[in-house]
Amino acid sequence: EAPKSSYNPGITEFVGTAIGDTIGLVIANVDHNLHGFMKIDPKYKSIGIIGARTGAGPHIMAADEAVKATNTEIISIELPRDTKGGAGHGCLILFGAEDVSDARRAVEVSLKELDRTFGDVYGNNAGHIELQYTARASYACNKAWGAPVGKAFGLIVGAPAAIGVVIADAAVKSANVDIVTYASPSTTSYTNEAILFISGDSGAVRQAVVAARDLGIRLLEALGQEPAPSSTTPYI
Amino acid sequence: EAPKSSYNPGITEFVGTAIGDTIGLVIANVDHNLHGFMKIDPKYKSIGIIGARTGAGPHIMAADEAVKATNTEIISIELPRDTKGGAGHGCLILFGAEDVSDARRAVEVSLKELDRTFGDVYGNNAGHIELQYTARASYACNKAWGAPVGKAFGLIVGAPAAIGVVIADAAVKSANVDIVTYASPSTTSYTNEAILFISGDSGAVRQAVVAARDLGIRLLEALGQEPAPSSTTPYI
Amino acid sequence: EAPKSSYNPGITEFVGTAIGDTIGLVIANVDHNLHGFMKIDPKYKSIGIIGARTGAGPHIMAADEAVKATNTEIISIELPRDTKGGAGHGCLILFGAEDVSDARRAVEVSLKELDRTFGDVYGNNAGHIELQYTARASYACNKAWGAPVGKAFGLIVGAPAAIGVVIADAAVKSANVDIVTYASPSTTSYTNEAILFISGDSGAVRQAVVAARDLGIRLLEALGQEPAPSSTTPYI
Numbered sequence: 001e002a003p004k005s006s007y008n009p010g011i012t013e014f015v016g017t018a019i020g021d022t023i024g025l026v027i028a029n030v031d032h033n034l035h036g037f038m039k040i041d042p043k044y045k046s047i048g049i050i051g052a053r054t055g056a057g058p059h060i061m062a063a064d065e066a067v068k069a070t071n072t073e074i075i076s077i078e079l080p081r082d083t084k085g086g087a088g089h090g091c092l093i094l095f096g097a098e099d100v101s102d103a104r105r106a107v108e109v110s111l112k113e114l115d116r117t118f119g120d121v122y123g124n125n126a127g128h129i130e131l132q133y134t135a136r137a138s139y140a141c142n143k144a145w146g147a148p149v150g151k152a153f154g155l156i157v158g159a160p161a162a163i164g165v166v167i168a169d170a171a172v173k174s175a176n177v178d179i180v181t182y183a184s185p186s187t188t189s190y191t192n193e194a195i196l197f198i199s200g201d202s203g204a205v206r207q208a209v210v211a212a213r214d215l216g217i218r219l220l221e222a223l224g225q226e227p228a229p230s231s232t233t234p235y236i
Numbered sequence: 237e238a239p240k241s242s243y244n245p246g247i248t249e250f251v252g253t254a255i256g257d258t259i260g261l262v263i264a265n266v267d268h269n270l271h272g273f274m275k276i277d278p279k280y281k282s283i284g285i286i287g288a289r290t291g292a293g294p295h296i297m298a299a300d301e302a303v304k305a306t307n308t309e310i311i312s313i314e315l316p317r318d319t320k321g322g323a324g325h326g327c328l329i330l331f332g333a334e335d336v337s338d339a340r341r342a343v344e345v346s347l348k349e350l351d352r353t354f355g356d357v358y359g360n361n362a363g364h365i366e367l368q369y370t371a372r373a374s375y376a377c378n379k380a381w382g383a384p385v386g387k388a389f390g391l392i393v394g395a396p397a398a399i400g401v402v403i404a405d406a407a408v409k410s411a412n413v414d415i416v417t418y419a420s421p422s423t424t425s426y427t428n429e430a431i432l433f434i435s436g437d438s439g440a441v442r443q444a445v446v447a448a449r450d451l452g453i454r455l456l457e458a459l460g461q462e463p464a465p466s467s468t469t470p471y472i
Numbered sequence: 473e474a475p476k477s478s479y480n481p482g483i484t485e486f487v488g489t490a491i492g493d494t495i496g497l498v499i500a501n502v503d504h505n506l507h508g509f510m511k512i513d514p515k516y517k518s519i520g521i522i523g524a525r526t527g528a529g530p531h532i533m534a535a536d537e538a539v540k541a542t543n544t545e546i547i548s549i550e551l552p553r554d555t556k557g558g559a560g561h562g563c564l565i566l567f568g569a570e571d572v573s574d575a576r577r578a579v580e581v582s583l584k585e586l587d588r589t590f591g592d593v594y595g596n597n598a599g600h601i602e603l604q605y606t607a608r609a610s611y612a613c614n615k616a617w618g619a620p621v622g623k624a625f626g627l628i629v630g631a632p633a634a635i636g637v638v639i640a641d642a643a644v645k646s647a648n649v650d651i652v653t654y655a656s657p658s659t660t661s662y663t664n665e666a667i668l669f670i671s672g673d674s675g676a677v678r679q680a681v682v683a684a685r686d687l688g689i690r691l692l693e694a695l696g697q698e699p700a701p702s703s704t705t706p707y708i
Contacts, residue, residue: 007460007461007462008458009454009455009457009458011454011455011458013406013455014455014458017458021361021362021363021459021460023362023396023398023458023459025398025399025401025455027401027402030405031405031408031409033408033415034404034405034408034415034418034432037415037418038418038420047401049398049401049402050398051397051398051399051428052398053362053363053396053428078420078421078422079421079422079426080396080397080421080426080427080428081317081425081426081427081662082323082396084321084322084323084557085320085321085556086556087525087554090323090397090421090428092397092420092428092430125493126493127493160493160524160552160554161523161550161552161562161564162495162521162522162564163523165497165499165510165564165566166485166497166499166521168506169499169502169506172503172506173503179505179506179509181509182509182510184510184550184564185552185562185564185661186550186551190317190426190552190553190661191552192525192553192554192562192564193552196506215485218479218481219481219483219485219486219495222479222480222481222483222489222495223489223493223495225479226479243690243694243696243697243698244694245693245694247687247690247691249638249642249687249691250691250694253694257597257599257695257696259632259694259695261634261637261638261691263637263641267641267644267645269651270640270641270654270668273653273654274656285637285638287632287633287634287635287637287664288632288634289559289598289599289632289664314633314656314657314658315658315662316559316633316657316665317553317661317662317663318559318664320557320558320559321556321557326559326632328633328637328656328657328666425657425662426553426662
């Protein structure tokens, strides 16, 4: 839904905005030459675009719901170093579709999901932690993080990275889950995050994520000496 | 021209400052050992230095004028992830010269050009767009971006990167130009920018850049819900 | 020493906090599976963790004292692009130990050293310079920067990187020192820093560092048009 303000652009490509300085856009027919330089499969003449200054995790989870709900595929997910001076990423996610209405629908679904997927992002002056959980990972989680499609999947992020290491350890000790991978500053876009990706039984994944969250909030509050509230409303 | 203040350093190496937290410096005789570690061609005993926290594009365009106007060459152009919490780059540009007066002159020309080359940088709380245009690209544009020397050249940047994708598409649809290359977060210093480099007929390049600018400003204002003014005075 | 506040976490893993948004943590028994994904040598069942949003140099110097004083080894040193919108790094340093009390002790020593090692970090709105000096480098300086163990070692950082280039040159001209290496934005985590690492006779290294400091402060003040004070109290 487009914002109701004097800056509503009234432009074909504009779909809407959301939390995290997120913009949703669509191109009905990508220019043929640009298509090649962007290395997009020629079959996707329409692309949906989600871009944000703050937060890759919430957007990838939102895109995951969008690919489940629409006739689109994830073309690419890129992770700039951003968050406007914060410790994490921004994002650029491209959906491919043969029809512009599908591309637009994927962007709309993503924008709508963001309020939820920012729910377990907690932050204060010192940093942030982020938790994500889905009972059934789809192609965005797979493309970005190697999540096994169709299985429960969880994401555990701590920034500064030291907090991420400790809550990753707490998570895997709290429940019987499979580690998909572990990421740290030298294997991301130099964000100040340590990140754990887990998969397995849905109850176990959820339990591990919750254990990480409880410890992470306390550590972030100890470092920042102030509360570390949710960005919106917790969903996990 | 050195600033007139209590912090005027009165140091041989200091040339001046400019917009973007830019400093211009010169070293008459680079230390022989350091020279090797910096991998500078031994023939350049003098170097001119332009460094900034904000903005690589304006500085590379300014340096392009400086190499046209002086007896210097571009040694290197490096693009840190900076802009002081913004979405883009800072820069470190080295000019090589056999004579210190040439190196100093290149720095002076660059500093002087910056007020102009920041003219089509537009920003607000949500991000920025940047446009550059030259009727005749020289060796700085070539070194940094592969611009064909002697031909018209344009630069189109949007941040967050989603905006860059859409204005790149608008640019190439608006005029018959050649794409030199396309860059996105994973191929830059992890900036949150999508960037298009175009070449061709000068009228067409200018027209494409202007089309991107008009759309980019509107999208940035839609995202930030506030005006996105020029940093100085538009020149294109 | 844990902070005395309502956010004292009372958690086993928490050791303390320090300047630079630094947190010190310990894990007595790293989860076996996580251990593998983190690529930690199995012999270190306990790890000490130092993480920070601002400053890698002060933390590596502090860790260098910690490895001298304890029965631990440096497992890894990672350098995110951070400083909360500033021009430099944050850090993630892991100490390995066979016994948790050793890991904890290394973290405690590091936290305690930070007030000193931030002493020659000078900053203002335009950037920062950082100087470090030790009469006898140990394994943290070696791991992070290739410093010859047991010899005097100095670190010279300037941001924006242009200032780093000029003070590096001034340093090596002021005393007879060996260059260990030179780093610039394209060889770091895209920080806006030029960095010189020097080794040699302790008097010469100290003299070179002091020469860089004197010039660096003046250049930073010329660029920022305001004082560039020490973060704590100069120690060199």
